[in-house]
Amino acid sequence: MSGSSASAVLGAVDYSTKIPNNVNLVSDARVLKALEQWHPGYIDWWMTMGPEGFQTSEVYLRTAVSIDPKGWAKFDYVKMPEYRWGILLAPQDENRLVNFGAHKGEKAWQDVPGEYRAMLRRLIVIQGDTEPASVEQQRFLGATAPSLYDMRNLFQVNVEEGRHLWAMVYLLHKYFGKDGREEADGLLQRRSGDADKPRMLGAFNEETPDWLSFFMFTYFTDRDGKMQLESLAQSGFDPLSRTCRFMLTEEAHHMFVGETGVGRTIERTCEAMKAAGIEDPYEIARVRALGVIDLPTIQKKANLHYSLSLDLFGSEVSTNAANFYNAGLKGRFMETKIEDDHVLTSANYPVLKLVDGQIRSVDEPALTAINMRLRDDYSKDCQGGVNRWNTIIQKSGIKFELTLPSVAFNRHIGEFKDIHASPDGKLLTDEQWIKNRDNWLPSKADGDFIASLMKPCWEPGKYASWIAAPKVGIDHKAGDFEYVRIYGV
Amino acid sequence: MTAQPAQGEFKKQHLIDPEICIRCNTCEATCPVNAITHDANNYVVDIEKCNFCLDCIAPCPTGSIDNWRVIKEAYSLEEQLSWTELPKQEDLGDAAIDTVQAVDDDVVRMLDGAHAGAGGKVVPPASASKPAVNLYRRDKMAVATVQGNFRITAPGTESDIHHIVLGFGEQVFPVLEGQSIGIVPPGTRSDGKPHDIRLYSIASARDGEKRNANNVSLTIKRVKEGIGSNYMCDLKVGEKVEVTGPFGATFLMPNDANANIVMICTGTGSAPFRAFTERRRRAMANAPGRMIMFFGARTPQELPYFGPLQKVPRTLLESHLVFSRIPGADKEYVQDRIRTESKTIAALLTDVNTHVYICGLKGMEAGVEEALADVCRKHGQDWAALKPTMRASGRYHVETY
Numbered sequence: 100m101s102g103s104s105a106s107a108v109l110g111a112v113d114y115s116t117k118i119p120n121n122v123n124l125v126s127d128a129r130v131l132k133a134l135e136q137w138h139p140g141y142i143d144w145w146m147t148m149g150p151e152g153f154q155t156s157e158v159y160l161r162t163a164v165s166i167d168p169k170g171w172a173k174f175d176y177v178k179m180p181e182y183r184w185g186i187l188l189a190p191q192d193e194n195r196l197v198n199f200g201a202h203k204g205e206k207a208w209q210d211v212p213g214e215y216r217a218m219l220r221r222l223i224v225i226q227g228d229t230e231p232a233s234v235e236q237q238r239f240l241g242a243t244a245p246s247l248y249d250m251r252n253l254f255q256v257n258v259e260e261g262r263h264l265w266a267m268v269y270l271l272h273k274y275f276g277k278d279g280r281e282e283a284d285g286l287l288q289r290r291s292g293d294a295d296k297p298r299m300l301g302a303f304n305e306e307t308p309d310w311l312s313f314f315m316f317t318y319f320t321d322r323d324g325k326m327q328l329e330s331l332a333q334s335g336f337d338p339l340s341r342t343c344r345f346m347l348t349e350e351a352h353h354m355f356v357g358e359t360g361v362g363r364t365i366e367r368t369c370e371a372m373k374a375a376g377i378e379d380p381y382e383i384a385r386v387r388a389l390g391v392i393d394l395p396t397i398q399k400k401a402n403l404h405y406s407l408s409l410d411l412f413g414s415e416v417s418t419n420a421a422n423f424y425n426a427g428l429k430g431r432f433m434e435t436k437i438e439d440d441h442v443l444t445s446a447n448y449p450v451l452k453l454v455d456g457q458i459r460s461v462d463e464p465a466l467t468a469i470n471m472r473l474r475d476d477y478s479k480d481c482q483g484g485v486n487r488w489n490t491i492i493q494k495s496g497i498k499f500e501l502t503l504p505s506v507a508f509n510r511h512i513g514e515f516k517d518i519h520a521s522p523d524g525k526l527l528t529d530e531q532w533i534k535n536r537d538n539w540l541p542s543k544a545d546g547d548f549i550a551s552l553m554k555p556c557w558e559p560g561k562y563a564s565w566i567a568a569p570k571v572g573i574d575h576k577a578g579d580f581e582y583v584r585i586y587g588v
Numbered sequence: 589m590t591a592q593p594a595q596g597e598f599k600k601q602h603l604i605d606p607e608i609c610i611r612c613n614t615c616e617a618t619c620p621v622n623a624i625t626h627d628a629n630n631y632v633v634d635i636e637k638c639n640f641c642l643d644c645i646a647p648c649p650t651g652s653i654d655n656w657r658v659i660k661e662a663y664s665l666e667e668q669l670s671w672t673e674l675p676k677q678e679d680l681g682d683a684a685i686d687t688v689q690a691v692d693d694d695v696v697r698m699l700d701g702a703h704a705g706a707g708g709k710v711v712p713p714a715s716a717s718k719p720a721v722n723l724y725r726r727d728k729m730a731v732a733t734v735q736g737n738f739r740i741t742a743p744g745t746e747s748d749i750h751h752i753v754l755g756f757g758e759q760v761f762p763v764l765e766g767q768s769i770g771i772v773p774p775g776t777r778s779d780g781k782p783h784d785i786r787l788y789s790i791a792s793a794r795d796g797e798k799r800n801a802n803n804v805s806l807t808i809k810r811v812k813e814g815i816g817s818n819y820m821c822d823l824k825v826g827e828k829v830e831v832t833g834p835f836g837a838t839f840l841m842p843n844d845a846n847a848n849i850v851m852i853c854t855g856t857g858s859a860p861f862r863a864f865t866e867r868r869r870r871a872m873a874n875a876p877g878r879m880i881m882f883f884g885a886r887t888p889q890e891l892p893y894f895g896p897l898q899k900v901p902r903t904l905l906e907s908h909l910v911f912s913r914i915p916g917a918d919k920e921y922v923q924d925r926i927r928t929e930s931k932t933i934a935a936l937l938t939d940v941n942t943h944v945y946i947c948g949l950k951g952m953e954a955g956v957e958e959a960l961a962d963v964c965r966k967h968g969q970d971w972a973a974l975k976p977t978m979r980a981s982g983r984y985h986v987e988t989y
Contacts, residue, residue: 168618168643170954325612351612352649358610359650483611483628490672560778568779570608571651575697579778581813 112165112185119185121166122269133272134186137283141265144287145180149234150257153241154180157584158254159573163187166345174574176584182258186269189344197335199434199441200427207337211274215426219336220275222429224282225299226327227267228289230260232303233316235291240313243553245563249310251573251582252356256317259349266342274338301511302407309549310566311364311392315404318357318484323411325350326432326477333430358484359569361401365488366567367391369495380499387548390564394492394499396549399541401501402522405481406509412474414513415450420469431469432476448472451506452514458507458524478503509540557585598680600696601659602633602640606671608652615644615653625665632668640709642700656696695770695835698787698989703838705946705953705986706979713842713943713982717794720762721837726772726785729830730759734823735803742889748810749856749892750821751791754829755803761831763804764794765863766839766945770832773819785832786816789947789987791859793867807859807892839945839985841867845875848942850933852922852956854884857948858892860987864945865905873904877941880906880932884922884952886913922952923959933960934967937974943983950988 112119117135124131146154157178163171166187195207211219234257244250264286271279289296292304302320307313328350332343371389372380380386386393413420423429424443431437439446446465451458465472485501492499505524507515519532522539541549556563560579572580604615604624609631616624616631623637624644644653657663657677677693703710712719724730736753754769763769770785777783792805810821823829841849841864849868851861861881868875885891888911897907908929910920926933936942937960946956961971978984 164954168645168647172646173950347617348614348647351610351614351647354612355610355649359608479628487610558778573651575651575654575694575701577777577784577815578781579815 112163112187114183118265119183120187120269122186122188124186127273130269130273133280134269137268137272137280140284140287141184141261141268142180144231145234145261148231148238148290149261150179150241150254151238153250153254153583153585154178156586159251159576159580159582160255160258161574166190171348179254179258182261184258184262184265186265187262187345188338188341191337191341195337195340197427198333199430199443200335200425201442202335202427203441205335205427207335207340209337211336215336215428216275218423218426219339219428220271220279220282222331222423223267223270223275223339224286226331227264227271227282227286228299229303229324230264230267231286232289232291232298232300233321234260235298236303236305236307236316237313240307240310243310243555245310245553245556245566246561246568247557247559247582247585248562248569248573248580249360249566250557252352252360253313254583256321256353256356259352262349263346266346270338270342300411302411305407308546309553310360311397311400311549312404314357314360314364315400316357317353318361319401319404319408319481320411321350321353321357322480323408323477325354326473326480327411329432330429330434330473333434335427339428358487360566361397361484362488362491363567363569364392364565365394365397365491365501366495367565368394368397369492369497370567372497373495378497380497390552392549392552392565394497394501396541396545398501399539399545401485402504402508403540405503408477409474409506410510410512412477412513413470415452415471415474416463416467417470418467421464421466424466424469431472450514453507453518456526458505458515458520458526474506478506504539557583598658598660599635599662601635601657601662602638603655603657603663603668603674604631604633605652605655605674606630607673608650610650610652612649614647614649618644618647627669630669630671632665634665635662641707642704645701645704654697654700655693656700694785695787695832698785699768699836702787702987702989703985705950705957705988706984707986708976708979710838710979710985711982712838712840713844713847715842715844715847716840716982717764717843719764719767719834719837719840721767721833721835723761723834724832726782726832729772729832730756730761732756732761732803732829732831734825734827734829735797736805736825737821737823740807740892745887745890747855747886747890748821749890750808750810751805751892752808752820752823753792753797753803753805754831755801756831757802759802761802761804761834762794763790763834765790765841765867766860767834767836769804769806769834771816771820772830772832773815774830783815786820787833787835788820789856789859789863790834791862793863793870795870799870807856807862809856838982839947839987842943842982844941845872845877846941847875847877848936848939849877849879850936850942850944851879851881851883852926852944852946852948852952853881854922854948854952856892857946857952857988858883860947861945862893865900869900869904878906878936879904880908880936882908882910882922882925882929884910884912884920884948887911888914921955923955926956926959927962930963930966933963934969937964937969940981940983942978944978944985946986946988948988953986953988 112121116124157176160177161172161174164173197205268283271283289298291298297304328343328347332340334340368391371391380394383393443465447462448465448468449460450463450468450471452461488501504522507520507524508522510516519527552565559581562568621637623634732754735755740751741747741749768787768789770787772785773783788806790804791807797803797805808820811817888894908925910925912919964971
């Protein structure tokens, strides 16, 4: 471990500037000034579009003080507007190469290659746009937090999404000059769900009306974020790779909030059903009367968020994606662990397509099927958590199994956008779809019922009726730890 | 104490709780020695490769990574991959507990977390006495009687620190300087479960606050709304307290008159150093080895044991008391004084008899380490190389919380 103190010095964050960073901003006057000018607009955005009603509360948050494993998760009470949003990049590896595409084997780029400037900027802006969007989507949830523990987790997710915005804005300011600055400003101007200036991707304009939606969002949609970040972490443009690698360590917390949030909801439902002697999960009215969310409704929520998140991967067959890959800008999930030529000019990949009115697997050139491959990896990753949820149900003895719906179900982008399909992948007429829609996706009545459960529970150590306590506390704190001092001290 | 186990008979194994893990891959990506691997089901740790550097602990978003079992035969990777839940700690008898710091999961976690700042596997000083650990656990607690409890910071200061003496009467409770004991506050948490164990370092020497009194003293700071610290600071003489422990098998003092002991602390982090100093005074007052302490507080009024410290002879202890909030004076932190004394420190660091101990809040760790690195740089030494050497020979110890 002789490296640890050296890396502690390397990764140490400079707090002497207004913007904490480990990229030696102090010696880069141009970028420092640009970021300092962007900073007030960001704080303004945070105050108007960030968590509503809790800006003066003290929240037990983790903040990175260095990027080495010992330093990046320091816990303490922080008022959110005073959170030290900073620019943190994973350490540079001098010998890093471009690992895929036409430039495979070249030294990784420390500057933007001129020919790929526009492409790269677009990738960064799309990624950057999702970060403030989710904060906007979740801004009213604090008021109905089912516990201080959950409230703290929400705010941790929020401040880290804010930091991820900073990460992308740094790249725009540092490497893209005037148009980079304009794009950085644009990231603060668009608004989730706004009719005139919406966020760039569909799922980021949907509402997050309740906590189950929030958990589903962090499980399914933030997992898309994880896949995107992981494939950008492969980038031949080294600063993007380094930034995404550090973001991934934070993203893991968001996956955790989602997986355990849904898991705890399921656990509580099963527990309440057992206690009331209800064995049939479809006795929905009786289950709901217990103040918990019935399992079929949880399945509907999963159907909705999974299908919306699949849309984020874009068209299954995409020349854009092929170009990004070929240019060495965006790789595949765990690119360097895949055993093939990493050029893909002669390989094929099976893609599910609509052929003669049927869903069939068709071999497509692997390069243009990059999105499909990433989406398949995503689905596998999603299935892992669903299996854990099912284990909770099985342990309770209730006969019910959660499943991921077919990739053809409820799609608005890609191969299946013009057809209707059931969750098990059968093609449907419009009439069949309309008749069954509410059996598969949350209905207005389902939403109203969940909304009726969204009552705040803010006493330390207590949890709302519909969710179980977590197995372990954050930072190993005791069960009754006050994760948020709501009114400050 | 029980008989010594055969060398290597028991080991501590690092395991991941499959019920809590979300398979985010952070630990595998973080591990510097590739000890962590996974399949579609679980993430698992290879006992052959894990070097206890604890790099994976803080980045884990779930806490699932922080699980340990004392084992006679290691769980194989195949076994771990098939688990849906962690196996319980096997009952290996009292012999097993000698080899490790503690057996209870939560205590192990607290100690490992406190020692993480050392940056790798920590061993006790070669000459340290053999500690007894875990004689009393949650299911079998010792009952101590409060023999004294008084405030040792000046009245009116924000920092309310108490010196508390607990007597064990007829119960056998052998301790060493540097060890901790566990206190479980009475009552339950709001979720109905018993309170978590609180660990406090012993501030007295092994033979008692007063010689042969079979008691220990603790230095405890009252934390606003802290259940453990308020319970302790409010105790009256004669009241009974349930105690577990003792715990800790590495943060121990060398039992060697030639050993130099450098102690760096803030606040209640001074507790073990009070114990070290008292032990040396009683056992080897004229030892050739030096004891030097860097002790930081905001003001003299808030520095625990400020008065008594003035009376310790300089031949026994060279103390540097530094203050960060004296009106009109520049702020000074322990790391600043370490830099001022860089010549002394650099000379000590080249001596294989020198042992360094850091104890206090987590926040002090980085600053102190940087100061040590600066001292080395200034005097042509390499801290990055020296630290692991010192740690591996039981001469570098961190206990922060």
